[in-house]
Amino acid sequence: MTGEARIDHLVTSGTFSLDGGTWEVDNNVWLVGDDREVYVIDAAHDARAIIDAVGDRRLLGILCTHGHDDHVDAAPEVADATGAPILLHPEDEVLWRMRHPRRAPDGRLVEGDVLTVADTELRVLHTPGHSPGAVCLYAPTLTAGAPDEGGLSGVGTLFSGDTLFQGGPGATGRSYSSFPTIIDSIRDRLLTLPAETVVRTGHGDSTTIGAEAPHLEEWIARGH
Template identity: 70%
Template sequence: MTGARIEHLVTSGTFSLDDGTWEVDNNVWIVGDDHEVMVIDASHDAEAIARAVGDRVLRAIVCTHAHDDHVGAAPEVAARTGAPVLLHADDHELWKQTHPDRTPDGPLAHGHVLAVAGTELVVLHTPGHTPGAVCLHAPALGAVFTGDTLFQGGPGATGRSFSDFPTIIRSIRGELLTLPPETIVHTGHGADTSIGGETPHLQDWIDRGH
């Protein structure tokens, strides 16, 4: 039995890409216990994230992808805590648009297992929203953290640079909809959903082509 739990923080700021800027609210997920945690997506507000971590050891800052609204606060949180920033190598070009003078500290790759508070999170490479997008499956918690790959109601956006709709559909079909249907989907923005709740709509997403 795992002693880890999932904590949720919402931070607000902007997302900028392809000469556009939008106001966004982001989900920051903290997985761990009273002693050590892992942050999934250090979005916007390093101070708020540091307060949420408190005096616990921060084992890693895991980036589901490198859009600026998901990685903007990562270097500052790392500087405050000494935690490494982890990002899939295929998103380094996007990362450099936000942090040209600071590289991530380590890679994420498909099948890698990250551990915190006795709980394993399995890295799933799910390109489409970005080339290096990943999800993190925590079987013991019955959860998957999907960043902007899968939301309540469908896939993440693929209408901007570095994205591709057929690729995100392949990722969702092959890596996410194969998880147990009761798995809770913790997304990068907005409400939770479940694998079972989204699976019946796969063909609808394909037909709509969004």
């Protein structure tokens, strides 16, 4: 019998490179599971720290919200150490291959997939815009809230990768991205979720759907 699902959180540091530029970044790595089994969402930068956070639990998979190198650079090492599969939306394989040309993902994350860990569902939402194969993972029953997240609480958690942040959409100024597409994804796929849903992002602080929804028109105006 598995225990109640919980969320563990790491912040790892490294670089993001695309279109000839390189930037220092801090990434959020999320682990969802219980004392026996767990998923890792975005294996960024520090494989050893991620493996240590998994501990002696069974790692069911490494879920990539998208293929940018800062979100996938540690994935093969974590996979090789644990035997867990790496899952990525197929439309982001072009980005994956920039970082890992000789190692393919092991499986796909596509719209409608439902992954289960510790009796908790993670539903895959395809949310293109930041990248063609960007996905978010929605856990409608996962109770959210932790002291290190400013007291945010609610029922339902969205792991948004780089699609939605506190204060607006993810960046769309580089190759394989589209501002109109990310706005459509946020409007149609994310802002329709319950307002109390806590949004755990790929970088920076968490937020809620209710906090971000009123600002959609402001984001659209800024993007033109």
